[in-house]
Amino acid sequence: MRRLISSGSQFETEIGYSRAVVDEEWVFVSGTTGFDYAAKTISEDVAEQTEQTLKNIGWALEEAGASFAEVVRANYVLPNGDDFPACWPVLRKYFGDVRPASMMIVAGLADPRMKIEIEVTARKRRAKA
Secondary structure, eight states, rough: OOOEOOOOHHHIIIIOOSSSSEEEEEEEEEEEEBBTTTTTBBBBBHHHHHHHHHHHHHHHHHHTTTOGGGOOOOOOOOEGGGGGHHHHHHHHHHTTTTTTTEEEEEOSSSSSSSOEEEEEEEEEOOOOO
C-alpha cells in the first residue's frame, strides 16, 4: 500500500528520500522549494519561488492521486521571516478555501538561493460507496 513518488531530482537518490510517499489515503510531500526543474532555475523573488514551489507540490499531489483541496497540513520554512508576508497572496491562492493546519519556521535552507520551503500532508478523500 506504500508508494514512492520521485521527481527525478539527484538529491532524492543522493540523500535517500522521495518527493512524496503515498500510504493508503495519506500523502506526505517532502519539503519542496521553488526550483523550476525543467528550466533548472530559481527566481530571486520570494513570491515567485512560492508560486513555483506550489506548482512542484501540485505535481506531486497529482501523481499521488490527490489535490490541494485535500491538504490537511502545510509547513513553511523561510530563512528570513520578514519575507513571509510577501508569500501570503500566493498561499491564499492555493490554500484560501482549504485552510490547512500550518506553521511557519525561520531556519536556514540547504541552498542560499532558496527563500522558502514547503511541506504538505494530504488525506485523499475516499469515494462514497
